[in-house]
Amino acid sequence: MEKDGKSNLEEVVSIDSEEDTTPKIGMEFDLEDEEYLYYNIYAGYVGFSICRDWLNRSKANKTTIISCKFCCFKASYKKEVAYDGKKSRMELRYGCEAQVVISRQKNGKYRITLFEAKHNHEVATLRSKHKLPTQRKISAAQAAEAELANRSGIRQKLVFEFMSKQAGGRENLGFTLKDTSSHLQSKQMREMKEGEAFTLIHYFEMRKSENASFFYEIQLDVDDQITNIFWADPKMVVDYDLFGDIVCFDTTYRTNKNHRPLTPIIGVNHHRQTVVFGAKLLYNETVETFLWLFQILLKAMCGKKPVTIFTDQDLAMAKAIVEVLLEPHHHLCQWHIYQNALKKLNTYFQSLNSFAAEFKSCMCDHEYEDDFFQAWESMLDKHGLQENSWLIIFEVREKWAMVYGRNHFCANITTTQLSESFNSRL
Structure with missing residues (x-):
């Protein structure tokens, strides 16, 4: 996946059909993260979420990944948990074998050596794809809009509903209300480390030491x-x-x-x-x-x-x-x-x-x-x-x-x- 010596991952992101993004054995990527992103784009079109199942690192250099497996997030099995002896939590994993395995070649690139496309469960519909964990993402423009509304005192739920209408429905927004709340909370925590709250507390401590x-x-x-x-x-x-x-x-x-x-x-x-x-x-x-x-x-x-x-x-x-x-x-x-x-x-x-x-x-x-x-x-x-x-x-x-x-x-x-x-x- 190389063009003029550079990764064309940005072009991959703009592809509009599932067939164009289907992984194929022999495909190569410059970085392991690029393959993860590529597989996640494909998963978004199909309607499932992905996760890293395992990876092997070089013994000589622990930062170098030798091989890695990405799989459907319903790959493993999970025991049911009973509540009050009556109800059990809905099973979320089915032992799905959909997967991609990559390995590092002598030229330093990562090649797809195994690809399995078949799922043993129903995939997400078009209206529910935005709820899949790895498909939820707030863009920079959306984040800026949410932050501006938050500073203006507008409730997060109202902001989310307004942005949903702008996008033509929640399924087109690309994230959930919980993601909005998490983003704003994370931003507040980052600002607190070296922002107004940190400065104020530092000032108080200095005055108290005096x-x-x-x-x-x-x-x-x-x-x-x-x-x-x-x-x-x-x-x-x-x-x-x-x-x-x-x-x-x-x-x-x-x-x-x-x-x-x-x-x-x-x-x-x-x-x-x-x-x-x-x-x-x-x-x-x-x-x-x-x-x-x-x-x-x-x-x-x-x-x-x-x-x-x-x-x-x-x-x-x-x-x-x-x-x-x-x-x-x-x-x-x-x-x-x-x-x-x-x-x-x-x-x-x-x-x-x-x-x-x-x-x-x-x-x-x-x-x-x-x-x-x-x-x-x-x-x-x-x-x-x-x-x-x-x-x-x-x-x-x-x-x-x-x-x-x-x-x-x-x-x-x-x-x-x-x-x-x-x-x-x-």
């Missing part, structure tokens, strides 16, 4: 992949011990290429200057993630809990605060509440000049609970909002109405603006 009080924690998933990261330097820990009664907690995006939430933990000192108590890179914003986050915060800060914590209207975060922190008074950011009201009740804000003032008054002005109740009911009756679904925020009024917050220390803070300002500067 000062043993430097704290960091990394959470891994079931596949030992990094999910969440928390760190706090010694100054952050000391600041939290002194000023950690008030904590502003917010998530921000667009600070890293993967758009993972960066979560700085912010407070104020005795001069009302912003201080940072710690930072986290989160994989997502689920209840489980926030549970881990608050548990690690307490671990880093020797168990000290804040008196008051400010957040936005994140339900997952609220559940985690109740379960882990328990004691702190949870305030919702009044600015977020007002902005959400502008979106949900936009018609009333635009058409009624008095509505904005009345809503804001309910949030900030009243000193007694009875006055707050009366003003709230008056606003609902006046504008016909008794059945408005968004105004169920009344059920969590203790978290946003100032009439309830006056009895809790909050350093005159009512919003998470501290976090947002810090994010903006960062």
